[in-house]
Each structure stands twice: as C-alpha cells, then as structure tokens.
Amino acid sequence: MTTIFGVALPVLMGQLLIGLINGSFYALLSLGLAVIFGLLRIVNFAHGAFYMVGAFVAWMLLSYAGVGYWGALFLAPLAVGVLGMVIERTMLRALYGLDHLYGLLFTFGLALLLEGGFRHFYGTSGLPYAAPEALRGATNLGFMVLPNYRGWVVVASLVLCFGTWAIIEKTKVGAYLRAATENSTLVQAFGVNVPLLLTLTYGFGCALAGIAGVLAAPLFQVSPLMGSNIIIVVFAVVVIGGMGSILGAIVTGYMLGIVEGLCKVFYPEAANIVVFVIMAIVLLLRPAGLFGKDS
C-alpha cells in the first residue's frame, strides 16, 4: 500500500477530506463574521447560534412541513436572514456608535437565548437529519472513497464563498459595501441608504451561517449545542485571517481545516489545539492577522 511519511494514503486522504469539510464550515462562518464586522463593526457572537438555527429550520421543515433538503437549502437561510434583519432593525441598531463591547455582549446574550430556547424544546441529545437521496452513497476516486455528500459540501461552500467574494469585489452593491466599510457617513451623504445596507448586510451574514447549518445537518446531528462547539474555532480563524478581510476569512478557513486534519494524522494529541497555537503565534508576529491591514 502507498504510504507518505509512513502513513497509508487512504488514511491521509481521509483526514484531509475531514479537514476540508471542517474548513468549509470555518470558511462559510468566518466569511459571514468578516462581512458583518467590516461594515457594522459588530463582533457577531450569535453567529454560531444562527448556524444552529439554520440546521434546526431544515429539520423542522422536514419534520413538520415535509419540505426536504433542497427546499430547506433555500428556505432555511432565508428564514435565518430575516431573523437577523429583524434583530438588526429592532435591537442591534441601537448599539452602533457605542463601544464594540456592547455589540459583543448583546450578540453573546442572543446566542445564549437562542441556544437555551432550542435546548428547552428539543433537548441536547441531537436529532438525526438524513442526506438527500441524490447525494447518498460514495464515489471511488482510486486513491480514496469519497462520500458523495461530503464532496457536495466542499463544492457548495466553495461556490458560496467565492460567489460572495465576487459580489463584494465586482458588483455595484459590493462597491457600496466596500466604500461604506471605509467611510459610511460619506457614502450616506452621497445618497446611499446606508441604514438599509447595514440591515441587508447583517441579514446576509446570518443567512450564510444559516445555509452552513443546513449543509451541516446531515453530517453532524442537529443539536442546540452545535453552534457553540464550532464558533470558538471560527473566531480563532477570523483572528488569524484578520478581522474584516473577506478573502482572508475564506482562505484561512480552508487552510486551518486542512491543518487540523493533517494534525490528526501526524500528531493527533495536538489536533484540537493546533488552531489556537497558530492564533497565538499570529497574534505575536502579526497582530492584524495574516490578511489584515495594520491600522
């Protein structure tokens, strides 16, 4: 059997794939955080909770309304996005212009509230959600066997990440967003409805978390705790990539997922902390993050 550094190729590839899957979620979630932080200057601690809500909405759609995976892939992020917009309009808005800490505390409280609410009604044991018919089974790639659903998650997250990047970098709305990130007052003085742009941006960031939740539902169990399990690593990813950097969030997300996967092969004991070790090193050497601009 082929080995690399004494590790069987299928084992290595298997861990790489798991790393890539985790990286897909890190990228999607940290991208939403970066977009929100860039424009609103809000550290959205509720991001993990929105991811969890996305998964739950998918589960509820299936269990109560009979709407399957593909419908949920569209409806769940929509629901989470609308929830985010309502929260921005009615509550978060009041915190702009105050110290960052207020936004952080508010979204942290919101996360606890959402988590606690779902825990109350659904417990913590986790609910199963089956992958859609079309994506069951696996494909033999020769050097490894790839479960179809996992392949789909990687492709879908890549499309979502680079689609978002293209919207921000190449479109008119993206230009408004970039400009407002630099100087929102001036953009509003030009006649752009910046308050609406803030609402839509928050909704969009939350919707990204929601769609990540739907993608995650068949892989992990749908559980009220799934958000808080992943969000700490995602914040480390954002810090490593650089707060507010769009491309930085995407690249760092995938990269750290893969590093984590490789670590499981070569030094499993460190796999759970490797992201935080990297974060500490980056903070020491480049406090603005790998892709961040010093300011």
Next chain:
Amino acid sequence: MTATDTLTASAKTARGGGAAPQLKVRNLEAWYGESHALHGVDLDIYPGETVTLLGRNGVGKTTTLRAIMGIIRKRKGEVEFEQKSIMRLPLHRIARAGIGFVPEERGIFASLTVEENLTLPPVVAGDGMSLEQIYELFPNLLERRSSPGTKLSGGEQQMLAIARILRTGVRLILLDEPTEGLAPVIVQRIGEVLKVLKTHGVSVLLVEQNFRFASRIADHFYVMDHGQVIDSFPVSELPSRTEALNTALGV
C-alpha cells in the same frame, strides 16, 4: 461677454431682485458633542451662484457645510433647499434632494478603483454629466480608471472628488477647501472646472482660504467668525475690502 459673465450678472440680479434663494440658512446652530460650534449662521445662495465662505481656521466654515449637509446631526435652526426644509431629512435623503458634498479630506475610497469611486454616488437628477463627458473634462481619470482611488496624486484625487459629484446632477455643491495643498497649475485647473459648473447652472458653496482663487469665481462672499456670519458682500466690493479682509483673516 462670455457665458460665465452672463451667469454672474444674472445671479447678481437674482440676489437683488425678489427671487427666492435656492438655499436659505437661518440661525443655524451645531454641536460637536458638548462643544457648541455654530452660533446661528445665516446665509443665502441664489440659483447658479458661487458663494464663498471666508474666515480664519476654526471659525466654523467646514462645520457650516457639514451642518447644512446633515452630517452633523446635533443642530438647530432652519435650512431650506428650494423652499423645502431639509432639517428633518435623514442624511441619505439630502443628497437625493439635490445637494452634493465634496469633503475637505476628499473622501476617495482606497478599496474602490477610480471608476468605481466615480460611479459610486447615485445619480439624483437627470441633468448630471455623463461618464464620457467627465472623462473628456478629466482625461487623467480615464487613463487611470482601473487603479485604486488612493493611488492618484493629491490633485487627481481632488479632481475625482469633484468629478464624481458632477455625475449626480445635483443643483448645489458644497465644496470644502478644494485647493488646499495643491500646486498652482492644479488650482488653476480646479478654477476652470468650477467655471464649467457655472455654465451648467450649478450653485456652489465654497470654503476657501485662497483669496485670489475665490475672487476669480465667486459671486458673493460671507465672512465667518466665532461660529457666526459677521459680514457679507458681492464680488464687486472685493477690491475695496481686500486690505481689511487680509487683516481680519490674518492672511
């Protein structure tokens, strides 16, 4: 008589005759936090006029522009544009009413290309300049349309800051110290651009330290001190007042 002279004359008549001002500011007060910056500013701009605010540093000229534009929200008094009060409009609706703003720091966005900067402000009325006309007027900007906005020289950035407002079709432009720190040849160029604006019938409220520059394009002057307008005179009186103004402004 050139087109510019005709317009200047008509603007003067408007000021003398009973026509309504395009912008009417009465007893405008403004605060930066607790600090009271404007203590009741009164001024009028008639359609097509170029009006210059003079005064030493820190007397409230920039603050007046920002308070009219609504960027400073803590304000009191009355601002009417084309006979409608704009005091209660949210910031983004004031540009839509037909007022454009060119800030002192120019406000060119680093993460946008020159062309993205140029097309960023939404067109608020149909009679603005087209992108082609703007590139004709500012050939440098066409050449560098794909560079990041802040890679331009200071003069080019100022041109860009003015050019992007020309596209929007606003009828009044608030222009804050456009010549500050620029070479004489660029200053002259900006003067030409402002004359083009006049031929389009666009009014300008100009904050300017450069007296000689202002005297070539302004129709009317207001002098500010301690957050108030203390004097006002047409351009025809400028020669007889130059000496007194030099002393008052400490130029």
